Amino acid sequence: MHHLDVRDLTADYAGKPVLKGVTFTVTRGAIVSLIGPSGSGKSTILRTLTGLLRPSGGEIRLDERQLDYSRTADVAYARQRMAIVFQQYNLFQNMTALRNVTVTPEKIRKRDKREVEAEAVALLQKVGLGDKLHAYPDELSGGQQQRVAIARALALKPEILLLDEVTSALDPELVHEVLDTVRLLAAEGMTMITVSHEMGFVRELASNVMFLEAGRVVESGPPQQIFEAAKEARTRQFIGKTLYR
């Protein structure tokens, strides 16, 4: 049974079509990486899945259940099961790292405060920030903030983790600490959909790579295929230009 099943997804932004019919499936424990030039719609797919953008057409099925993103109940259901980590981390500026991680489970999901806090501490330690529990976002580096954002997403116990260019806003030296965290999660079997420019990383971890251009999937397959023996010329062109990033 597929975990996530997307068919012919279309979406518009500011009146213009951004996704023009995207189809893909994600199996449990898989890591699907979306690559492609800017504006190809990669982040739009993630934003649509998490309800920030309403799709104009297509079907989205989570565990065989079809989701209607025009219904708030379905959007809430999707957000319960999929957690997103943003390129700009989007941590709540008025909260410490610990609070950022505990606020949703405690205040929104109404779980027990002590349990939530214990889990949050463990998560922050897991991403290597056990000593920064009470730091505010403006006291943390970009890499640290991103790791808090990952911990925050994990605190939601998502079935699928959406990573939207999580290293693109970081200074190069800080990229590896975030990638290490993602490696850890991959090793634990977390289902992930990532949008990334880090080709080496994609190649190492992804179980399936999708190359998108202008709102459509050009080619999809395992990393070996996409990176070494792509079927489409466009794919080969893109890989050739970006391989040594």
Add this chain to the structure above:
Amino acid sequence: MHYALHYGQVTPYLPYLLGGALVSLWISVLAFAGGLVIGLLGAFGRIYGGPLLSRLIYGYYIFFTNTPQLVQIFFLFYGLADFGLLLTPFEAVWLGLTLNAGAYLIEIQKAGFLSTRLSELEAAETLGMSRWQQLRFVIVPHIARVLYPPLSNQFIIVIMGSSMGAIFGLEELTGRAVNINGQTFRALEVFSLAGVIYLGVTMLATVGLALAGRLLLRIPLRIA
């Protein structure tokens, strides 16, 4: 107790009311013009005058911006008579509006003048512009563009302030509404109508000024 709205009794007075709007605009234009002059002189005084002059002007500013306009006009209307200067209601209201607007315009214009950027002047100089040319092609256009929005805004504020003329018997929009009320006792109808006309006048003025700014000074239109 119930009161039925009868706009029919008030609509015949519509031309009279609209005429009042014109009077409001006229007073506002006169007061704003006077205020601009005060603002200009005051701004120069604050920038180029010595510390004493600057402080005096600043004192004028904080006095007029920390006291109510109505009391300022009352003071002028009744107080100047003590010094032998008898002002008609129109003169007192105009003077009060002018002095009040002038205070705000001093600070607005001062900020505008001080906003000229050294980098622009240096660029103009290296391009071989004379002082006069720098003034004409660089300084004045820049200042005009910076000053236009706050000045437009202040004009709208003056229009709103002109309604106080009614208290002194002036026949501007509010004053005429008061007169109509005195004749027909249809207060809700006439004052709501006056309100709508004020809305129309201020919105037209805002849009008109914004468009003029766009056309004449190439100030980009902003949707608030």
Add this chain to the structure above:
Amino acid sequence: MHAVIEQWPRFFSGPNVLFLATALLNTVLLSLASCCIGLALGFVIASTRLTRSWALLPLRLLLIGLTEALRRIPPLVVLFLVFFGFSLFQIDMAPFAVALIALTLIATAFIAEIVRSGFRSIPREQWDAAATMNFSLAQTLRHVVVPQAWKIVVPTVSLFFVMFIKDTALASQIGVLELTFVGKSFIDRGFSPLLSFGTVLLLYFLLSFPLARAGQWLEARLASS
């Protein structure tokens, strides 16, 4: 000028000073009460304008219309509307209450706009992050937006309050015993205008200027933190 010196002791007699003090108190009460209620209502209006449901659209449009109108109609006209509204429907209302209602309506309209700007100053990303974690609008406001926006909203509202003290002078026109009314009444009793309105102007100034300074300090302080 000699009139001022001559009338001085009579002007500042016990009862007169009491009269002035009462008027000053009423001025302060009018401004403070209308701004406090205005803050509460303004917050509610600004929050309501953030809702997205179709069901609330008529309400949102009504609120937008009212706040835009009340900010563009001269306060005197609003005051007359409320005053005559009550009197024509034969509802017996004390002048103070009438003025308070009219001034509160105006203050609410302006403060609602200030709060709305405060909300809009919070970056889109903060709203997005909350949304993706299933925060309701109320929860987003409570946990994320208000804790960040208050630093801009509170000083701006304070400065508005100081400016609004001047608008309470219009309440004199419907008979409220505030500073402007009292100043006029002194003139009617024969005192020199210089002395009467001079004193009133000074009192307004002493009320407004220090508060304005305090508000600017608060603004600077919160902006840097």
